[in-house]
């Protein structure tokens with residue numbers, strides 16, 4: 001079963017959350033004492049050849065202003081090439097494609113699923129790095145294989161000067177405050193906006209970056225306004241009585257009318273509908289997750305056999321909110337599904353656990369409403385039966 005962590009090595013998650021999360025960086029030695037490689041270098045390279053996979057290759061030849069950034073999909077020739085300078089391959093969203101990486105990501109479910117973004121994996125040769133930069137989200141950098149030196153520096157902002165480079169957002173200045181050499185199983189946590197620079201100390205240096213999400217205020221306000229805008233009819237228009245006001249003036253009353261229109265839409269229900277749909281939108285819409293359709297009698301057969309598990313498909317985003325009088329809305333891959341009371345247990349179990357043993361499934365789908373929900377989710381490819 002997929003279990004969120006209780007400890008990073010010796011440090012409890014409670015202490016981490018109270019003392020470090022969103023506050024200060026920490027290097028945790030042996031955060032994952034039993035870590036085993038999650039993916040082989042050639043498998044990572046193979047993923048970067050796929051059209052739907054987001055990847056980058058950075059070559060550290062010459063001065064940083066000469067460094068070359070190439071976006072995927074890569075070609076076989078990119079890996080057949082002999083380079084006498086260091087290089088890094090970075091592949092985004094590997095948890096969507098590799099079950100072991102998806103399972104590793106579930107260790108981070110001590111935070112709400114909507115806060116989690118993806119796992120990026122980098123492969124670097126000795127001496128390679130992506131340069132000094134900052135990210136606007138929290139990141140957990142876990143050393144998978146090989147060894148990497150991480151230097152952490154000053155707090156940055158949108159006004160921090162950037163080096164002259166057309167493609168890479170590298171910092172012009174970097175003040176090293178601390179430096180750590182990470183071995184497999186060690187982890188560095190960085191809150192948003194902290195400058196950092198990683199350099200591989202060995203070949204086959206694999207770093208797993210667990211990235212978090214934090215929508216900007218601009219994303220929240222712009223996204224919500226767009227969502228509401230799509231629900232409204234063009235027939236709904238501003239009306240106002242004509243009052244005695246100088247023709248050149250926009251009156252306080254005109255402004256109050258605008259506020260009224262906006263305030264009417266600013267309900268918790270609208271916010272929850274928008275946020276649930278937005279935060280579960282597929283990271284990668286091109287992902288092929290189709291499942292062969294199942295009907296009620298096939299489902300009954302699975303229940304009788306009582307083996308295997310039902311899994312939420314790798315890369316599928318799922319969450320729920322409570323609305324009004326105990327009603328639950330399930331959000332999955334951007335779709336909003338209102339659930340009748342008889343289906344809420346199933347929706348919650350899927351969203352909270354991601355994996356349900358078939359032997360525990362019968363009570364969750366005992367009612368026709370919950371069985372119908374199960375079949376809809378299955379036949380969309382959002383959940384699947386795994387008999388391993």
Ligand code: SIN
Nearest residue numbers: 088122130198207209
């Ligand atoms: C890397 O894995 O090389 C870069 C990760 C990062 O700095 O965000």
Ligand code: CO
Nearest residue numbers: 133134135196
């Ligand atoms: Co970074």
